[in-house]
Amino acid sequence: MVLERLWPLALPVLLAAGLFVALSWFGLFRMVPDTIRMAVAGLFAVAALAALYPLRFFRWPARGEIDRRIELANRLDHRPVTAQSDRLAGKDDDFAGALWREHRRRLAASLGTLSGDLPHPRVPERDPWALRAAVPLLLVVAFAFSASPFGGSVGDALRPHEAVGAAPARIDAWVTPPAYTGRPPIFMTAEANRDQTSFRVPTGSEVSLRVTGGSGEERLAFRSSGADEATEPETIEPAVAGTPVRSGVSQFAFRLAENGTLSLGSGSREVQSWSFDVIPDMPPEIAFAEEPKRAVNGTLELAYTIKDDYGAASAGTAMRQEEAPAPGARPLYEAPEMPLTLPRRGGKDTGAQTSRDLTEHPWAGADVVLGLTAMDDAGQEARSEEKSIKLPERPFTNPLARAVIEQRRLLALDANRKPRVLDLMDAVTLRPEDTFDNMAHFLAIRSARERLAMADEDEELRGVVDYLWEIALGIEDGDLTAAEKRLRAAQQALRDALENGASDEEIERLMAELREAMQEFLREFAERAARDPNMAMPQMPQDGQMLRQNDLERLLDQIEELAKSGARDKAQELLSQLQNMMNNLQAGRQQRQQGSGQQSEMRQQMDKLGEIMRRQQEMMNETHRLDQMQRGQRQRGQDRGEQLGQGEQREGQQGQGGMTPDEFAEALRRMQEGQGQLQGELGELMDSLEGMGIRPGEGFGEAGEAMGEAGDALGEGQGERAVGEQGRALEALRRGAQDMMQQMQQAMQGDQGGSEEGGRQQNADRDPLGRPRATTGPDFGDSVDVPDEIDVQRAREILEAIRRRLGDALSPEIEKDYLERLLQLE
The missing domain is CATH 1.20.120 (Four Helix Bundle (Hemerythrin (Met), subunit A))
Incomplete structure (x- = not known):
């Protein structure tokens, strides 16, 4: 009965509130101007107050009304429920009282099957068209729409239009990969990337986002590909010392470590989102390319390969003695450290070599287990297989120097053997007149002995070890x-x-x-x-x-x-x-003697061939220069004739910075004579080779023919054809030289060199300096890979351009960081 009376009175209030919430979720108050927003909000406020007025007519149901409603609901006759609370009217005698009690008992017997009743607010009688159902339908649709980017909230009606979470005025977002990757930043909001929502970046990349002109309610959230809940990164304010944070500017930063989606939201809606495919940083790989070996001068040479996504940051060696030291030993020195040279970052060649002189280290001559280690910029470490080697040591031929080195090694590997070393020093210096040729050496050893006797701390003992090394070197080599x-x-x-x-x-x-x-x-x-x-x-x-x-x-x-x-x-x-x-x-390194007259004559012929090739190269360059100069002067003459409107040029006119036709003719005549002389020298060389039993190859014949064609072209003033023939002659000379060298090597096949114990194998085609020997023919310039002069000049121009750009104060800071990384890669 309360619901029947209250529902019709409260329904107008609920309908007004429901319509207000539905319009708010639809985003009406965000789309309209502030004046209309305030007017609509005021109308809803008035409507709500008016809807509250009927509530004053609400009355709670009385006891009799409740009893009567029960009787009507159960269709009871004679009002049995009401009779239970009625009293007998008139005089209360025994008969009347008994009769009244019997009457109530009979009526009470009919109350055993009472049931409740449903409320009947009779709203359909007031709203026969069921217009009230439209409001719940609007609420359901509006609630689903509110989750979209264009949905609104209930509080929009009370916020000014400027404070509504509208799209930010400007969003700048970029990804900065780690510096060691060498990759440039990616500007996600740039015009070229504006339509792209997925990016592939290295792990550890930092996403920076700046919102200018927003509402201040922007939030950045990252959702991992395998997570259900988004986590919000820390908001980073502008960190400029002494400068207040500007109003309307928000800045965020987030470091990517896994795949996921980064979304920017304002209020309850999402403004923009980006997904990232994070490239994992694989650990480096390091391995021996060759067996560790001892160089001819005693240095340890290591050849190895290092592979990493972006290049290793550092590499070194890990050594340990093959035999464990004695129990209680007190070594004065740790294992020697040997930093390794790294391959060029971004290069295709992963191989590298490192040589280091470890002969001075106290571990020199010891059997060790050697491994290589490499670490990348992400802190990941790799280890190679281990190899057992004997560390190279400096050979000492002087017996006294060897004795000093033995005492030094004993002391360095175990400081507890100090008494033993002192006894050995006393034994060495017992009879100086028979042991020492130079008394300065005797005094040095006695000085070291006294220093060792007074040394107690490890640092003092290491000083004695270093001093003994200097003494041994002085005795051995001065x-x-x-x-x-x-x-x-x-x-x-x-x-x-x-x-x-x-x-x-x-x-x-x-x-x-x-x-x-x-x-x-x-x-x-x-x-x-x-x-x-x-x-x-x-x-x-x-x-x-x-x-x-x-x-x-x-x-x-x-x-x-x-x-x-x-x-x-x-x-x-x-x-x-x-x-x-x-x-x-x-x-x-000792090399074989080569004193035969025939071999000497062979070398002379190879030197002569190298001289012919050099002169042919210079002649081709000079011919090309003259031809280009003549073409340029002819072009300038044509341009001058067109400007003056003349039909021909004055004969013998000299171009700007050029040569007269007579001078050109004289220069080409001299070039023709030189080309003929060179052709004759080639013929003499071929005759000499035949006299030595070496058959000139087809390349020499083709070279002589090309030289003749080049001479004819020079005589006719055809510089371009002459350059082509000279180039053909030079290429034929190279082929002929290679054929001649093969025949000479076959003739000298029995004179190959051997190898030397304790060092690298001596190649028969290398001199003591490691360069190609004269017996192998002329050096064609490919023994040392040196960039051409134009490549060097071009590289210098690029470097100067980068440095000028760095010196420009107006250059963006991000561009300067990128250019500095380029210089570091160089």
């Missing part, structure tokens, strides 16, 4: 090893500078130090060779290629030029070749 050490230090410093991207000024300074150290080393090496006839230098072939001053200077100049032009990988290769040359020179 002052030569100081120059050698300085040379190696200069080479290592330059190598480190090339790997770390040092400035041009630093490279120039280190190159000067390397030149000075090399001069000192060669000078002292020559002085020692003059004093000691048993050194290897006098045993070198007298007719082979010798080390000359200009050879070293030219190689050093190439290294410096390549380093300054940006081709630092090529500079490192040349530096490694220079180090190998010096290793070969120091080791003094």
Whole structure:
């Protein structure tokens, strides 16, 4: 009965509220101007107040009304429910009382099957067309629509139009991959990427997003591909010291570690979203390319391959003694560390080589287990297989020096053996007049003995170990090893500078130090060779290629030029070749004697062929230059004739910066004579080869024919045809030279060199410096991979352009970061 009376009175209020909520969810208040929004909100407020007025007519049902409703609902006659609470009227005598009680008992007997009744608010009588059902239908549809990007909320009617979560005025979003990947940033909101919603980026990339002119309610959320709930990253405000955060600007950053979707929302709606396919960073791989070996000068050489997605960040070695040290041993030195040279980032070649002199380390000569390690910029580490080797040690021929080194090794590997070392020193210095030729050595060992006796701390003991090494070197080689050490230090410093991207000024300074150290080393090496006839230098072939001053200077100049032009990988290769040359020179590998007159004559013929090829190359370049100059002058003459309206040019007129026709004719005549002379020399060379029993190949005949055609073309003034014939002649000369070299090698097949124990195998076609020998024919320029001059110049121009762009104060900061990464890759 309460519902019957309350529902018709409360229904207008509910209908008004439902219609208001439905219109809010449909986003009506977001779409209309503020005036209409406030007017509609006011109408709903008035309607709500008017709908509350009928509620004042509500009355709770009385007890009698409830009893009567029960009787009507159960269709009871004689009002049995009401009779239960009625009282007997009139005088209460015994008969009347008994009769009344019997009457009530009979009526109560009919109340055992009472049932309730449903409410009957009688709303259909007031709304026969059921217009009230439209409001619930609108609510259901509006609720589903509110989850869309264009849906609204109930509070929109109370918020000003500017504060409604409208689309931000400007969204800038970009992805910055980790610097070590070398990949450029991706601007997701750029015009080229505006329609793209999926991006493939490396793991660890940072997504940066800036919203300008928004409502301030923007939120950034990331949902992982395998997660059901989105997690909100931390909001990052502009972090400029002393500058307040601007109103209407929001900035976010999020680091991607897995696949997922990043969405930008404003209020309850999503503004924009991007999905990311994260490229995992695979761990590096490192392996031995060759067996570790000892170089001729005792350095340890390692050849290996390193593979990684973006290039390894560092690599090194892991060593341990093959035999475990004695229990309670106290070694003074850890295993030697050997940083490895890394392949060029982004290059196809994954191989690299590293050589290092470990002969000074106390572990030299010990049997160790060697492994390689590599780590990338993501912190992932890789290890190679382990190999058992014996660390190279410096050979000492002087018995006294060997004794000092033995004492040094004992002390370095176990400080507890200090008493044993002291006893050995006393034994060595017991009879100095019979043991020492130089009393300075005796004094040095006694000094080391006293220092060892007073040393207690490990640092003091290590000082004694270093001192013993210096004593042994002084006994064995005098002052030569100081120059050698300085040379190696200069080479290592330059190598480190090339790997770390040092400035041009630093490279120039280190190159000067390397030149000075090399001069000192060669000078002292020559002085020692003059004093000691048993050194290897006098045993070198007298007719082979010798080390000359200009050879070293030219190689050093190439290294410096390549380093300054940006081709630092090529500079490192040349530096490694220079180090190998010096290793070969120091080791003094003995080579076979080649003194036969026939072989000497063969070398003379190969030198003559190399000279013919060089002159043919220079002649072709000069012919091409003259032809281009003549074409340019002819073109300038035509342009001048068109401007002046003349039909012909004055004969003999000289072009700007050119030559007269007479001068051109004279130059071509001289070129023709030179070409004929060169053809004659080639014929003499072919006759000499036939006299030596070597049959000239078809290439020489084709070269002579091409030289003749080139001479005829020069006589006719056809520069372009002459250049073509000269190029054909040069190519034919190369083929003929290769055929001649094969025949000569067959003739000298019985004179191949061998190998030397403890070092690398001596190739028969290399001189002591590791260069092609003269007996193998002319050097065609492919023994050392050096970029052409135009490549070097082009690289320098690119570097200068990058540096100028970096110096521009108006360049964006993101562009500067990218250019700096390019310079680091160089």
